[in-house]
Amino acid sequence: MPDKSLRIRRARPERAGRRPIMLAIAGDSAAGKTTLARGLEEALGPGRCVSLCTDDYHRYDRAERKDLPFTALHPxxxxxxxxxxxxxxxxxxEPVLKPVYDHATGELVRPELVEPADVVIVEGLLPLYSKPAxxxxxxxxFLDPPEEIRRGWKVQRDxxxxxxTPEQVLAELERREPESAAHIRPQRRHADLVVRFAPIESRDDPAGTPLSATVMLRPTIPHPDLSAVLQPGLTRAMHLKLERDPDGRxxxxxxxxxxxxxxxxxxxEKAIWAELGDPGGGAPESLGxxxxxxxxxxxxxxxxxxFHLMELDR
Amino acid sequence: MPDKSLRIRRARPERAGRRPIMLAIAGDSAAGKTTLARGLEEALGPGRCVSLCTDDYHRYDRAERKDLPFTALHPxxxxxxxxxxxxxxxxxxEPVLKPVYDHATGELVRPELVEPADVVIVEGLLPLYSKPAxxxxxxxxFLDPPEEIRRGWKVQRDxxxxxxTPEQVLAELERREPESAAHIRPQRRHADLVVRFAPIESRDDPAGTPLSATVMLRPTIPHPDLSAVLQPGLTRAMHLKLERDPDGRxxxxxxxxxxxxxxxxxxxEKAIWAELGDPGGGAPESLGxxxxxxxxxxxxxxxxxxFHLMELDR
Structure with missing residues (x-):
C-alpha cells in the first residue's frame, strides 16, 4: 500500500490564498462581543473580513439541553x-462547513460554508477555552464587564x-454562574487585550453618562506605542497606566x-489613528x-x- | 509573530487512534451502493465500521435545485x-461534523458527528470524482449495472x-443522463473493483433467475489469489477470466x-472464505x-x- 498521507498531501491543490489574520473575541453571554465585532467588521469592509460565532458549535439544541446536567456554556x-x-x-x-445554531428558535439547522477572508473574527463563549483553539x-x-452591568445587558437583549421574561433570564444567569466561573472567565488570562466597560467607581457621574473603558494591553503581542499621544496632561480623555493584572502579571x-x-x-481618537499610520480618510465611521x-x-x-488587524506583519 | 503553523501543530493533541481503512463505493443513483455497503457494515459489525454518504454534501436543497441549470449529480x-x-x-x-441531506424531505438539516472507526465506508455519487478525494x-x-437494470431499480425505489410516480422518475433519469455521462460513469476507471449485476446475455434464463455478477479486479491493489478455488472444471458457479477493460487496460x-x-x-463461497484466511465461524450471514x-x-x-477491509496491511 502506498503512503496514503503523502498521496493525500500531493493530491491537495495548491492554495493561492494567504493565511488570514485570526481575531478571537471571547466573553460571557451578553458581554458585548457582537457589538465590538460589528464595528470592526464594518471598518474592514465585508470583502476583507468574515465573522464566525463559536456558539454555533453547540452539541445539543435547546430542547435537548433541558434534560442535561449542564448549560450551553459547558465545553x-x-x-x-x-x-x-x-x-x-x-x-x-481552508474553508469550513460551519454548523449553525439558530438563537431565535434554539434549533441546530443547515450548516453554511465559511471561506476565510483577510481577517477572520471569531467571537463566542469558548474560543480561548483550549490550547489547540x-x-x-x-x-x-476578552470582554470583561462587571457582572451587574452584564446582567443588565443580558436581561435587556434576551x-x-x-x-x-426578566425572571427567566435572571434564573438562567443563576444556573449558569458555576459554569461561567469554571469555563468562561478563566479565558480572560489568555487574552492579549482585556476590555472592560464600566462606570468609574471613584466618580459620582450622573445616570446616562457613557461607560468608561479600561483596555488592558498584555505584552503578549506588540501593541502600538501610544506614549506620544498620551503624554500626561495632554488630554483628560484617557491615560495609560502600568498595572498588575489580578493574576500578578x-x-x-x-x-x-x-x-x-x-x-x-x-x-x-484622531491622534491615535494618525499614530497607527492613518491609511487615509480618518478613523472608520463604524467604530464606536x-x-x-x-x-x-x-x-x-x-x-x-x-491596529492589529491592519498592521500585523505576517 | 511566532510561527503559527508550528504552534497549531504542537497544540494538537496526539491521536491514539489508528488511521482507518477507507472504502469508496461509487455509482449512479440506485446502482445498488447501499445494498452492497449494508452487507459489509453488518459483516464488520457496527463498532468496527462507520458509513457515510457523499450525497449529504449537496450544496442546495431540493427546492433550490428546481431553479438551477444542473441536477444533484453535478459537482x-x-x-x-x-x-x-x-x-x-x-x-x-480525525472526526468530522458531516452535513446531512434528508432524502425524504429534500432538506439540508442539522449536521452530525462522524468519528472514524477501523473501517470507513463512503458511498455516493461522487466519491471518486476528484484526485484529492x-x-x-x-x-x-464502482457499481456498474446495465442502464436498463438501474432504471428499473430506481423506479422501484423512488x-x-x-x-x-414512475413517470417522474423516468423524466428525472432523462434529465440527469448528460450529467451521469459526464460526471458519474467516468469514475468507473478509478475503481479497483468494478461490480456489475446483470443477466447473462448469451443465455436465455427464465424470468426470476437471480442476476449474475461480473467483478472486474484491477491490478491497482493486490487481490486475493483465487486460482486454487477457481480451477477450470471445479465449479459451474463462477470462473476467472483475463480480460481487457473497455478502456484497454x-x-x-x-x-x-x-x-x-x-x-x-x-x-x-466457503472455499473462498477459507482461502481468505477464515477468521472462524464461516462467511458472515449478512453477505448476499x-x-x-x-x-x-x-x-x-x-x-x-x-477481504481488503479485513486483511489490508497498513
Missing part, C-alpha cells in the same frame, strides 16, 4: 474538538430579541473616560457605534484592536 | 471541496420510498453465475442479503471487498 455541551478543527482549517486558509489566533480579546492599562465631552475624545448612539470608549477599544 | 451542486476535506480528515483519523481511499469500488474478471443452484455457489432474499453473486462480490 461538554459543545463540539469543542470540531471547533478547534475548524479554527485550524481557517487559520491555514488558542494556537489559531493572532490577536485575542427579553427584546429572544422572547424571554504586569500589563499596560489604557483608561478611557466616558464622562469627557465627545470632541475631546474624538481629538485623541452602539445601536443608534455612539461610545468613544468603544471606538478607542476597537481602534486598538483594528 | 457544482455539491460541496466537493468540503467533501474532500472531510475525507482527508477521516483518512487521517481518490487519494483518501485504500479500496475503491416510487416506494421517496413518493414519486488488462484486468481479471470474475464471473459469478446467478443461475447455478445455491448449494453449489455456497460451496465456492437482498431485502428478504439472498443473492450468491452479491455475497461473492462483498466477500472480495471484505
Amino acid at each position: 461538554d455541551c459543545n463540539h469543542v474538538g470540531i471547533m478547534e478543527q475548524h479554527l485550524q482549517l481557517l487559520a491555514t486558509g 488558542r494556537a489559531c489566533f493572532d490577536v485575542t480579546v 427579553c427584546a430579541k429572544r422572547g424571554y 504586569p500589563a499596560e492599562s489604557l483608561h478611557v473616560h466616558g464622562y469627557v465631552p465627545r470632541e475631546e475624545s474624538l481629538a485623541v 457605534r452602539l445601536g443608534d448612539a455612539r461610545s468613544e470608549p468603544l471606538a478607542i477599544a476597537q481602534l486598538l484592536i483594528l | 457544482d451542486c455539491n460541496h466537493v471541496g468540503i467533501m474532500e476535506q472531510h475525507l482527508q480528515l477521516l483518512a487521517t483519523g 481518490r487519494a483518501c481511499f485504500d479500496v475503491t469500488v 416510487c416506494a420510498k421517496r413518493g414519486y 488488462p484486468a481479471e474478471s470474475l464471473h459469478v453465475h446467478g443461475y447455478v443452484p445455491r448449494e453449489e455457489s455456497l460451496a465456492v 442479503r437482498l431485502g428478504d432474499a439472498r443473492s450468491e453473486p452479491l455475497a461473492i462480490a462483498q466477500l472480495l471487498i471484505l
